[in-house]
Amino acid sequence: MEVSYYPGCTLKTNGKNFEVTTLKLLEKLDVDVKELEEWYCCGVTFSQSEENLIQKVAPIRTLVKAKEAGRKKLLVLCAMCYNTLKRAVKFIKDNPDKRDVIHDFMDRESTKYFGDEVEIIDLLSLLKLIGREKIREVVGDKRLNLKVAGYYGCMLLRPRDIAIDSETNPTLLEEMLENFGLSPVYFPFRVECCGSYQILNNSDFVRKQTRLIVSSAIENGADFIVTLCPLCFYNLDEVQKEIAEEDSAFKTIPVMYISQLLSIAAGISPEINDFNLHSIDPRPVLREKGLL
């Protein structure tokens, strides 16, 4: 299988553990991944305003590049990029007149993107496509003694028309954990919002959410929380550390990108991770479980 790859800004910096471990994992699963030679910041949040077309230009520009690259699928790892790109594509598909305005505006691009040429795919759906058999072939029959709380967040599930799974009761993440020999932990706050970019305006809101999500994962017996979004990662990891510094009774749990754990399960050395990018160091738990 071959896919083009759109990293987005954060996966090249603070979120690079997500990129590094995913690329290694997919290599092991025989997926040919090629990063787009040219890509742009997607704009992060999709403007829901019908007439705010300028905010839809950046994602469409990237899709033009993906079309020119010639591969049928574009892998987007960051949940926020996924959401923005996927919705922008849907928008121009549903609104041909507005698509024409956007095309007219993009005078550097000779290619036009209409909406169906390249399929945007997230990591979980790609793993599903690769299939359980192939994954078991790479991972083997072993099971790691790890209980993992899969945190979906918002951007992969809402709105409904771009959701990777059921909006309210998804199972795809847990299914993938299971395929890699990890034990999924279902916890009630797995589809709740972490507070998102409001970390900059209203950190109390994010703190409240982090507390709820983290405590719920711990109460349900998890060793780790995994996420697919660098902003969820920050809000759950760094903000969790801040809460713990102020409240000694508060229990913490390490947060990882899902690919960090899946790659370990697939026998890839954890050394490829930069653990300095974690606020709650996952190494003690990894050591305790004999994985480091």
Add this chain to the structure above:
Amino acid sequence: MEPKVSIKLPAKDAARVERFAEITGVNVFACYQCGNCSASCPATEFMDVPPHQVMRYLQLEMFDEIVKANTCWICAACITCTAKCPRGIDIAKAMEGLRQIFLEEQEFARYNIFDIKKKVLEKLPQIALVGNFRKNIL
């Protein structure tokens, strides 16, 4: 003599109503005030007016009340309300429409990058910064 009661209705705001419809296409009259949006919204406790009440103000065209409220600025665009609305109303989109109207009218930029502490910037993912700018700057 018959007692007289007078009720003063707030001024309706036709221009903003029209602008709101133009930007969002949301039919606020579909709302039957069940409160599911406010119950599911993770930020309700930080809002001085909860989402379902904003919907009511929209029905009554009472934009002045909505301008005074912090609701659309506290909203994190998580789309939970929309997912939970039994009437299929896109409340998250309504919030976006309100943000855009108020930015157009008054401030254009509600956010100053210099307010962010340097220490925060070291670890903060870019998507938090860009996302926040997109919602607070026109």
